[in-house]
Amino acid sequence: MTRPAVIEVSDLRKTYQQGDSEVHAVDGVSFRVELGDYVAIMGASGSGKSTMMNILGCLDEPTSGTYLLDGVDVRELDDRALARIRNRKVGFIFQHFNLIARTSALENVELPLAYAGVPPAERHRRAVSALTQVGLANRLGHTSAQLSGGQQQRVSIARAIVGEPVLLLADEPTGALDSHSTAEVLELFDGLSVEGRTLVVITHEDEVAAHAKRVLRMRDGRIESDRRQAAVADPPPCWNRLEAAG
Numbered sequence: 001m002t003r004p005a006v007i008e009v010s011d012l013r014k015t016y017q018q019g020d021s022e023v024h025a026v027d028g029v030s031f032r033v034e035l036g037d038y039v040a041i042m043g044a045s046g047s048g049k050s051t052m053m054n055i056l057g058c059l060d061e062p063t064s065g066t067y068l069l070d071g072v073d074v075r076e077l078d079d080r081a082l083a084r085i086r087n088r089k090v091g092f093i094f095q096h097f098n099l100i101a102r103t104s105a106l107e108n109v110e111l112p113l114a115y116a117g118v119p120p121a122e123r124h125r126r127a128v129s130a131l132t133q134v135g136l137a138n139r140l141g142h143t144s145a146q147l148s149g150g151q152q153q154r155v156s157i158a159r160a161i162v163g164e165p166v167l168l169l170a171d172e173p174t175g176a177l178d179s180h181s182t183a184e185v186l187e188l189f190d191g192l193s194v195e196g197r198t199l200v201v202i203t204h205e206d207e208v209a210a211h212a213k214r215v216l217r218m219r220d221g222r223i224e225s226d227r228r229q230a231a232v233a234d235p236p237p238c239w240n241r242l243e244a245a246g
């Protein structure tokens, strides 16, 4: 049984004019990402990851090829429609969090709902719920300056999930974090994946990619390999007790 595709790209290309020469940043890429999948996109610097991420997030348009986001052909949309679909369908998580300074965690998480026209009371309720889910129920009024890097990234994860987008798109989400905060973020991603969310994570870290169900590797604007990873089986629930009993 095939699940519905959240992402479906065919022969996608992005070409930059660089003086007299052309740079093929994305050079004929086709793949689909099914609902509920957890995909890491890896590749060396310059391989086309950011260009790919910008296209998948409707922040940039391809030169040619097609991109269906949740069944919608984004090439047919004008700028306003593109901004709307981006706000509704994609939750972004960036390396440097991109939170609004001097603004509380709660207000940061409410903001995408405000853009979407959600009434204030519901906005508040949903933002509190999202911040609770990332373990920050006791930090609602804190601003970025009052939060650690790991906590700021958790606020940004809450902001990404609060609108129930069909796609979570993360660009080097642990690139600015220490190992402890990295582990926390990866644990949250695992939980979101178990909930059935669809995640695409751009990363150059093996540790991050190891959590994904599937790894796409890019090289010179193309997909060099596409591998599904064996799931790490959870120990049975009685495992701890068995071990304790010897």
Ligand code: ADP
Residues within 6 Å of the ligand: 016, 017, 018, 023, 024, 025, 043, 044, 045, 046, 047, 048, 049, 050, 051, 052
């Ligand atoms: P990555 O994120 O994997 O490091 P990028 O998508 O940023 O790769 O870049 C892919 C290629 O496209 C590189 O050769 C880069 O120099 C080129 N490139 C990216 N953005 C532009 C741009 N705005 N103008 C010209 N060339 C660009």
Ligand code: MG
Residues within 6 Å of the ligand: 046, 049, 050, 051
């Ligand atoms: Mg990049």
